[in-house]
Amino acid sequence: MTISEQMYLAAASRPLRGTLLLLLFLGSYYFGNPFSATPAVPGKPTKEDGTSWTSWVADSEQAKSPASNSSLKLNELHENGPRIRQATMIYETDKFNSVYERAVDSHLRHGERWNNPTHILRHDIVDAGFFNKPAFLLGIVINEMAKPYGKRADWLVYVAWAVAGLPRWFDADTVLLNNEVSWSLFLPPPEFNEINFLATKDQNGFNAGMFFIRICEWSVNMLSEVVSLRQFKPTLELPFYDQSAMLWAIERPGYEEHAVYQPHNWWNSFGVQGQPMPTDRFLLHFAGVDCCGGPESKGTIMTRWLDKMDINPDEYSTPLDDLTLPAEVKEFWSNLITARKTMETADQWSMDNKYEGNDLKAARVELRQTMMSEADDFAKINAGVKRMENIMSDASKRVDGDR
Structure with a gap:
């Protein structure tokens, strides 16, 4: 037609x-x-x-x-x-x-x-x-x-x-x-x-x-x-x-x-x-x-x-x-999958270790908001993930030291 x-x-x-x-x-x-x-x-x-x-x-x-x-x-x-x-x-x-x-x-x-x-x-x-x-x-x-x-x-x-x-x-x-x-x-x-x-x-x-x-x-x-x-x-x-x-x-x-x-x-x-x-x-x-x-x-x-x-x-x-577009789209969704898994891991770790630190809670709220309003900013998503990982790493060391 x-x-x-x-x-x-x-x-x-x-x-x-x-x-x-x-x-x-x-x-x-x-x-x-x-x-x-x-x-x-x-x-x-x-x-x-x-x-x-x-x-x-x-x-x-x-x-x-x-x-x-x-x-x-x-x-x-x-x-x-x-x-x-x-x-x-x-x-x-x-x-x-x-x-x-x-x-x-x-x-x-x-x-x-x-x-x-x-x-x-x-x-x-x-x-x-x-x-x-x-x-x-x-x-x-x-x-x-x-x-x-x-x-x-x-x-x-x-x-x-x-x-x-x-x-x-x-x-x-x-x-x-x-x-x-x-x-x-x-x-x-x-x-x-x-x-x-x-x-x-x-x-x-x-x-x-x-x-x-x-x-x-x-x-x-x-x-x-x-x-x-x-x-x-x-x-x-x-x-x-x-x-x-x-x-x-x-x-x-x-x-x-x-x-x-x-x-x-x-x-x-x-x-x-x-x-x-x-x-x-x-x-x-x-x-x-x-x-x-x-x-x-x-x-x-x-x-x-x-x-x-x-x-x-x-x-x-x-x-x-011949375009970079498919790779960019794949990276976009991969970033969001990583961010989601990071938040899930943080939630489970906090529950298992009875951790109630406000630093991790605030980082999670910030990353979630970034996913909803600024997912197009790859650097900001990755920075939010890294921040949560660093907070969990430092908190884990403190928790292990208290045991």
Whole structure:
């Protein structure tokens, strides 16, 4: 199926309005009771029945019922890895419409390469500006959760594209450079099945222009809070609109343990005005371009990059084996596994030796917080691990000396 034959998702707005009204009614419950559910066991993709929710899905054999496979680990029902969908919004973009559509095409081509259906919202769902994004994503997640086990997607990747009439520094767009890199490369390994949200940071902290969110009940609850936040906490300051609302949600107990930050240069690269861009980049995010008196407009800069990709598409299509990215991702998760094991070891050692020193407790709290808010800083994670190891070593010597 060609890109031009992709089915766009404008018809999704009507059922979503009903969903949102129900969620607003129930929203107060979630504010008092956020909880994290076990991620849904994913299944293999099956061909869709032509609904407006999907653009296309690859053929696959029917998955077994998870009821008869309760011992299987997450993602083991897939012979080709986790099942992923993409989502974005693009509308009211007359100023650079052709440029934005070309940017969309770069993601559709990537979706075709890896059998990732693409959801595109082309008009408002609710009269709420930026909050159309979490409403749109909530509808997709709920739609997937309504499917039987074995037919649900596992992850949704939100990719920032274009909506006009909003503050310019939020008018963020992306161009995907390397079709040889799959979104699945960045997903948590089985040791971190409780991670439901992957994010990156910019100079302001959490960046909601791009992120990964797992298809599970945790995501329904989190997005419900984001959508209804303005109604239930109208005095709460949200300087970055939906981005601030999402940050408020994922930093709450019950949510913060299930989100992690990855290095932004992996799949959310900024700073695109300089030339040349390193050829190991996977994706470029044009956030903030032309918002602060720059010499060139966003459309001009994006056009230059899109022309570059049209003229020489292989320049950035580097095979995965020739990139350092897989090793970096492996190191990222290895660091977090080491940090987790270090905390578990410290807990067991403290219990066995009846050690109640505040130094070890404080180091553990600090390392746990670093894992949740600064996992993208490899040096800080490793330093936290080393600090705990040193404290345990010194404490162990003292305990042995007292015996």
